[in-house]
Amino acid sequence: MSIDRSEVEKIAHLARLNITEETLAATTRSLGEVLALVDELQAVDTSGISPLAHPLDTTQRLRADEVTEPNRREQLQENAPAAEDGLFLVPKVID
Amino acid sequence: MHKQTLTDIVAGLRSKAFSSEEITRHYLDRIAKLDDTYNSFITVTAEQALNQARMADEQLANGEQAPLCGVPIAHKDIFCTTGVRTSCASRMLDNFIAPYDATVVENFNAAGTVMLGKTNMDEFAMGSSNETSWYGPVKNPWNTGCVPGGSSGGSAAAVAARLAPGATATDTGGSIRQPASLCGLTGLKPTYGRVSRFGMIAFASSLDQGGTLTQTAEDSALMLQVMAGFDPKDSTCVDKAVPDYCATLNDSLEGLTIGIPREYFSEGLNPDAETAVRNALAELEKLGATLKEITLPHTGLAVPAYYVIAPAECSANLSRFDGVRFGHRCEEPKDLEDMYKRSRAEGFGDEVKRRILVGTYCLSAGFYDAYYRKAQQVRQLIKQDFVEAFSEVDVIMGPTTTAPAFEFGAKGDDPVAMYLEDIYTISTNLAGLPGLSAPCGFVDNKPVGLQMIGNYFAEAKLLNIAHRFQQATDWHQQLPAVVANGTEG
Amino acid sequence: MKWETVIGLEVHVQLATQSKIFSGASTAFGAEPNTQACAIDLGLPGVLPVLNEEALRYAIMFGLAINADINKRSVFDRKNYFYPDLPKGYQTTQMDHPIVGAGEVEIQLADGNKRTVRIHHAHLEEDAGKSLHEDFHNMSGIDLNRAGTPLIEIVSEPDMRNAEEAVAYARKLHSIVTSLGICDGEMSQGSMRFDVNISVRPQGEREFGTRTETKNLNSFKFMEEAIEKEVARQIEVIEACGADTMEKIQKAITQETRLYNGETGEAKSMRSKEEANDYRYFPCPDLLPVEIDDAYIDVLRDKLPELPDAREARFIEQYQLSAYDASILADEADMASFFEAVCSSSGDAKLSANWCMGELSARLNAEEISIRDIALSAEQLGTLIARITDGTISSKMAKDIFDTLWKSPDKTVDAIIEDQGGGVIADSSELEGMIDEVIANSDKQVENYRKATEDKRPKMLGYFVGQVMKLSQGKAEPKQVNEILLKKLNDLL
Known part of the structure; x- marks a missing residue:
C-alpha cells in the first residue's frame, strides 16, 4: 500500500502536526519507505492467530478506592505554558 | 580512579579507600573536562551530586x-527526576521539570546512589544512533567519528568514556543492547515487567523496559538488584520476587544448552563480527556449554511488526505533548488547532514526527486490520518461536548488531536502513524477553x-553466563585508547 | 405521511467512587479548579494508570441489575482525539470488550403499559475535564478536576419511539444506579448525562432513517424538549424537500452531532466538530486485560441492594400502596428509605405515602434539593403524621407545623404543637362557647340562614364554620364544629 500526499495531509491533521508544503514531498516519500517495509507483513498467513497486545500473559491489577493524591496544583502548574486563576489557558475553544 | 568498576567503587567506599565526595568529584571533573567531546550528558547535576555524596559519606x-x-x-x-529537567532529548520538553521521580530513580535514591546527571539519547528514545537528540549527537568514545548507538547513546558513551561507572538506560527495540555492543559495554534489558515504567517517559508502552549499561555483568547485577521489583504504580509491572542476582554469578555453566538461531547469522552480518561471536561461543563451550x-x-518479520506496533503506541503516547499543560507551545497561536499543530511540529524532531505519522496511519480507519492487527498476530508468532526454542535450550545467543559502530550520517536519509540496525534485538522486545549484550571482540578497532x-525472568541466568564469560575473557576490560592511556586528562 | 420516531440513548453515569478511575485524586464535586487533578489526571510524561477496583465493582453491579452478561475478560482501549479537556490526547475507554454485555430494563409508561428497552452494552471509561469559556483575554480556561472521574456509558438499542419512552428509560436508569448506590444521581452536577440518537421514518418502515446525536443533556426536561424539537425538525426537513422514498428521506437528514441549550430551548449543529473523526481505537498498552471469575461476580450479586422493581412490588404488598404510589415512592432509593422510616415511625403507611409524595416532594422541588440533604428527619415527619392519626392535630395544622419543622428541624413536633397553643380543640364545651360567640356576632347571617330554604342552608353553613376556625386559630376540630353548629342554628329556626 503506498501513501499519497493527500493521505499524508490527512494523517498529519489527525496527529496535529503541521507539515509545510516544502516538507510534504519528503515526508510522503519517507513514509512510503517505512510502509513498504511494514508491508512485508502482508505476505504472512496469520489466519487463526490471536493478536498479542502484551508480551506477558498477565491481567490487570486493581487499586483500592482511596484518595492518595493531595492538591499539588501550584507545583503541577509550574510547567504550564499559560495558566491563570488555577486554570490552564488555551486559545478559545469553540464548540 | 575512573577505571574502577561499580563493584570496585562499592568496595572502595566500604573500605574507606575514598569517600563518595572524592569519587563523585572525580567523575564530575571528568565530565566537565571531557564531555564537550562526547556530548553524553544533557544535564549535569554537579551541586546536587556533591550534596548527595556528602550525605552518603555521613551515612x-x-x-x-x-x-x-x-x-x-x-x-x-527519559527517567523523571524531581526538580531536575527531564527532556527526553526533545525540544518539546526542554523546559520540563517533573514534580515526581520515576520509580527507578526512587529505587536508586533509596539505595544511596549519587546522580551525576541526565544522559543524552535519541529524542523520545526513537533512534539507533543518537543522532535524533535535540541536544546534538553523542560521539562514540572508541571512535568519535562514529555513533555510540541509540537510543541510550548518552548512557553508553558516558560509561565507555568512564564519565560514569554505570548508567540507567531503556530498551524498546535494542536501545540498551545495541549501544552496549557499539561502545564495548555490558547492557541488560530485563524481562518486560521486571522494572517499573512509572516515570519513564513512554515511547512504546508494551515494549519499553528500563535496564542498565555497565562495564561488567557483575555491575549490572548490582544495579538490576536495585531497579527490579514490583511497583503498584505500574499496572504492567510484575509482582514477582526478585532473586539475588549476585548470588548466582559464579554458577557453573556445565550442562548449559545454548541455542544458536540460524536466522541471526544471515547475509547482512559483518564476517568479522560473526567471527567474534563464533569465538565467544567457542569460549562458552570451553566453560561447559x-x-x-x-x-x-x-x-525476518520482527522489524516490520515492530515498525507498526511501536509507532502505533507512540502516536498515542505522544499526544499528551500538546502545549496545554507542559512542554513547548508555539508563539502566538492564532487558534487552538494552530497551537496544537505548530507546537507539536516545532517541539518534535523529524524521526519522532515520522513515527507518529506512521502510527497514526496504521491505526486509521480501514488500515487497522491490515497493519495493527496483523502486526500483533505476527508478534504472537514471534513469541511462539521463542517459547518453542526455550523448550529445547536454556539461552539463545547470536550477534547484537550486524556490524560495529557506523559513522555519523552513514544511514543517510533512509529511515529503513536505520531501522534494520535493530534486526537482532527487536524480537526480544516483541516477545518481552530479557536480553544482554556483552563485549566479545573488535572489528576495525x-x-x-x-x-x-534468556527465558522470561531469567536475568540471573544471563548475568551468570555473562559473568563467567567475562571471568574467562578480557574484552570487557578493554578501554578506548584515549581513556586507557589517559591522554584525555 | 405518518412518521415514527426511533430513539437510542447513550447514558454517561459518573460512578460514586472516592477516587478517580486510574489515579488516587479525589472525585468530590465543586472543588477549586485543578486542585483535584494529579499528575496522572494531567497526563504528565511518564505517569501510568492503575484501575480503581470500586469502579469495576460498580460497573458489574449495574450489569447484574439489568440482567446483563458480565464479560469475564474486558479490555481498555484508547480513543484518540485532541481536545484541551482531554489531557492525554486519548480517552481510555472500552471498545470491543466492554465489562457489561447485553441486558435490558423495563419501563412503565403513563398509560400503565410496560415496555422493554434492550441495552446493547455498558462500558467503563474516564470522564474528560471542562473548558470554561469565560473570557481570559480571549482564551479558554481548562479545569481538569473532572478528568479521570469513572464513568459507565450505557448504550441502548434504538428501542424507544417517543420522548416519553426515552425519558421513562432515562428515569429508570437513574433509579437503578441510585438504588445501587453507584451514582449520586445529581443531574445538575453532571452525574448523569444523556446523548440522544434520533431518527424518523415512515410508520411501518423497517429501515432506519439518518440519525442525529444530541449530546450532553443533563436533565429529563431538557431531554424531552430536545427530542420533541429534533423530531419536529427532522420531519420538517424531510417534508420540505418532498422526500418520498426511504433513500431520499435518509439523504434529507445530515448525520451530525447537535447541542441543545436548555436555557434558550435552541439546538445547533456542532459543525466545528464535524471533521471526519477517526478515533483510531486500539488496546491501551498501559493497562492489561481485566479478568474476573464467577466467584467475584457472585459476591457482588449476593450484596446487590434492592432494586426499584422489587421495591415497588414489596411496597404494594407490605404497605398496601396503590401501584401508582408504590412506583413513585420506590423509584429513588433515598426517597424509598425515607418513606419507610416515616412509615415505621408514624404507623400509617397511606398517610406517610401521601405526605412523602405531597408536602415533602413539593418542598424538595421548590427548593431544588435532594432528600439526602434535608435536615428534617423521617422520625420527625413520622411523629407529625402520628399526631394527625391520634387526633392531636388537624391536617391543616400539620401543614403549618411541617413548615415550622422544615425551618427549625432542631425542634420536636410536640414542642411546636405546644408553642402554637396546643393541638386540636375537640372539647365540646370550649367549642360551644366559640360557636355561641360567632352566632351572637352574626345577626345578619343568622337571619339569612333562617329565611333560606332548606336546600340552601348547608351551603350557608360554611360561613359559620369559617368564623369558628378563625376564632380558634384553625384548631377547632371541624367535624365537631359542624355538628354543634348545625344543632345550634337549627335550634334558632
Whole structure:
C-alpha cells in the first residue's frame, strides 16, 4: 500500500502536526519507505492467530478506592505554558 | 580512579579507600573536562551530586547499609527526576521539570546512589544512533567519528568514556543492547515487567523496559538488584520476587544448552563480527556449554511488526505533548488547532514526527486490520518461536548488531536502513524477553557484542553466563585508547 | 405521511467512587479548579494508570441489575482525539470488550403499559475535564478536576419511539444506579448525562432513517424538549424537500452531532466538530486485560441492594400502596428509605405515602434539593403524621407545623404543637362557647340562614364554620364544629 500526499495531509491533521508544503514531498516519500517495509507483513498467513497486545500473559491489577493524591496544583502548574486563576489557558475553544 | 568498576567503587567506599565526595568529584571533573567531546550528558547535576555524596559519606560513616550508598551513576534523560529537567532529548520538553521521580530513580535514591546527571539519547528514545537528540549527537568514545548507538547513546558513551561507572538506560527495540555492543559495554534489558515504567517517559508502552549499561555483568547485577521489583504504580509491572542476582554469578555453566538461531547469522552480518561471536561461543563451550542450532522462523518479520506496533503506541503516547499543560507551545497561536499543530511540529524532531505519522496511519480507519492487527498476530508468532526454542535450550545467543559502530550520517536519509540496525534485538522486545549484550571482540578497532536472550525472568541466568564469560575473557576490560592511556586528562 | 420516531440513548453515569478511575485524586464535586487533578489526571510524561477496583465493582453491579452478561475478560482501549479537556490526547475507554454485555430494563409508561428497552452494552471509561469559556483575554480556561472521574456509558438499542419512552428509560436508569448506590444521581452536577440518537421514518418502515446525536443533556426536561424539537425538525426537513422514498428521506437528514441549550430551548449543529473523526481505537498498552471469575461476580450479586422493581412490588404488598404510589415512592432509593422510616415511625403507611409524595416532594422541588440533604428527619415527619392519626392535630395544622419543622428541624413536633397553643380543640364545651360567640356576632347571617330554604342552608353553613376556625386559630376540630353548629342554628329556626 503506498501513501499519497493527500493521505499524508490527512494523517498529519489527525496527529496535529503541521507539515509545510516544502516538507510534504519528503515526508510522503519517507513514509512510503517505512510502509513498504511494514508491508512485508502482508505476505504472512496469520489466519487463526490471536493478536498479542502484551508480551506477558498477565491481567490487570486493581487499586483500592482511596484518595492518595493531595492538591499539588501550584507545583503541577509550574510547567504550564499559560495558566491563570488555577486554570490552564488555551486559545478559545469553540464548540 | 575512573577505571574502577561499580563493584570496585562499592568496595572502595566500604573500605574507606575514598569517600563518595572524592569519587563523585572525580567523575564530575571528568565530565566537565571531557564531555564537550562526547556530548553524553544533557544535564549535569554537579551541586546536587556533591550534596548527595556528602550525605552518603555521613551515612557510610554511620555504618549505612544501603547497597549502593555513595556510588555515582548517571540516569538516562527519559527517567523523571524531581526538580531536575527531564527532556527526553526533545525540544518539546526542554523546559520540563517533573514534580515526581520515576520509580527507578526512587529505587536508586533509596539505595544511596549519587546522580551525576541526565544522559543524552535519541529524542523520545526513537533512534539507533543518537543522532535524533535535540541536544546534538553523542560521539562514540572508541571512535568519535562514529555513533555510540541509540537510543541510550548518552548512557553508553558516558560509561565507555568512564564519565560514569554505570548508567540507567531503556530498551524498546535494542536501545540498551545495541549501544552496549557499539561502545564495548555490558547492557541488560530485563524481562518486560521486571522494572517499573512509572516515570519513564513512554515511547512504546508494551515494549519499553528500563535496564542498565555497565562495564561488567557483575555491575549490572548490582544495579538490576536495585531497579527490579514490583511497583503498584505500574499496572504492567510484575509482582514477582526478585532473586539475588549476585548470588548466582559464579554458577557453573556445565550442562548449559545454548541455542544458536540460524536466522541471526544471515547475509547482512559483518564476517568479522560473526567471527567474534563464533569465538565467544567457542569460549562458552570451553566453560561447559553445548551449542545447538535452532530456528526462529519469524525473525525476518520482527522489524516490520515492530515498525507498526511501536509507532502505533507512540502516536498515542505522544499526544499528551500538546502545549496545554507542559512542554513547548508555539508563539502566538492564532487558534487552538494552530497551537496544537505548530507546537507539536516545532517541539518534535523529524524521526519522532515520522513515527507518529506512521502510527497514526496504521491505526486509521480501514488500515487497522491490515497493519495493527496483523502486526500483533505476527508478534504472537514471534513469541511462539521463542517459547518453542526455550523448550529445547536454556539461552539463545547470536550477534547484537550486524556490524560495529557506523559513522555519523552513514544511514543517510533512509529511515529503513536505520531501522534494520535493530534486526537482532527487536524480537526480544516483541516477545518481552530479557536480553544482554556483552563485549566479545573488535572489528576495525571498534567493539562488537555477543547477545544473549534468556527465558522470561531469567536475568540471573544471563548475568551468570555473562559473568563467567567475562571471568574467562578480557574484552570487557578493554578501554578506548584515549581513556586507557589517559591522554584525555 | 405518518412518521415514527426511533430513539437510542447513550447514558454517561459518573460512578460514586472516592477516587478517580486510574489515579488516587479525589472525585468530590465543586472543588477549586485543578486542585483535584494529579499528575496522572494531567497526563504528565511518564505517569501510568492503575484501575480503581470500586469502579469495576460498580460497573458489574449495574450489569447484574439489568440482567446483563458480565464479560469475564474486558479490555481498555484508547480513543484518540485532541481536545484541551482531554489531557492525554486519548480517552481510555472500552471498545470491543466492554465489562457489561447485553441486558435490558423495563419501563412503565403513563398509560400503565410496560415496555422493554434492550441495552446493547455498558462500558467503563474516564470522564474528560471542562473548558470554561469565560473570557481570559480571549482564551479558554481548562479545569481538569473532572478528568479521570469513572464513568459507565450505557448504550441502548434504538428501542424507544417517543420522548416519553426515552425519558421513562432515562428515569429508570437513574433509579437503578441510585438504588445501587453507584451514582449520586445529581443531574445538575453532571452525574448523569444523556446523548440522544434520533431518527424518523415512515410508520411501518423497517429501515432506519439518518440519525442525529444530541449530546450532553443533563436533565429529563431538557431531554424531552430536545427530542420533541429534533423530531419536529427532522420531519420538517424531510417534508420540505418532498422526500418520498426511504433513500431520499435518509439523504434529507445530515448525520451530525447537535447541542441543545436548555436555557434558550435552541439546538445547533456542532459543525466545528464535524471533521471526519477517526478515533483510531486500539488496546491501551498501559493497562492489561481485566479478568474476573464467577466467584467475584457472585459476591457482588449476593450484596446487590434492592432494586426499584422489587421495591415497588414489596411496597404494594407490605404497605398496601396503590401501584401508582408504590412506583413513585420506590423509584429513588433515598426517597424509598425515607418513606419507610416515616412509615415505621408514624404507623400509617397511606398517610406517610401521601405526605412523602405531597408536602415533602413539593418542598424538595421548590427548593431544588435532594432528600439526602434535608435536615428534617423521617422520625420527625413520622411523629407529625402520628399526631394527625391520634387526633392531636388537624391536617391543616400539620401543614403549618411541617413548615415550622422544615425551618427549625432542631425542634420536636410536640414542642411546636405546644408553642402554637396546643393541638386540636375537640372539647365540646370550649367549642360551644366559640360557636355561641360567632352566632351572637352574626345577626345578619343568622337571619339569612333562617329565611333560606332548606336546600340552601348547608351551603350557608360554611360561613359559620369559617368564623369558628378563625376564632380558634384553625384548631377547632371541624367535624365537631359542624355538628354543634348545625344543632345550634337549627335550634334558632
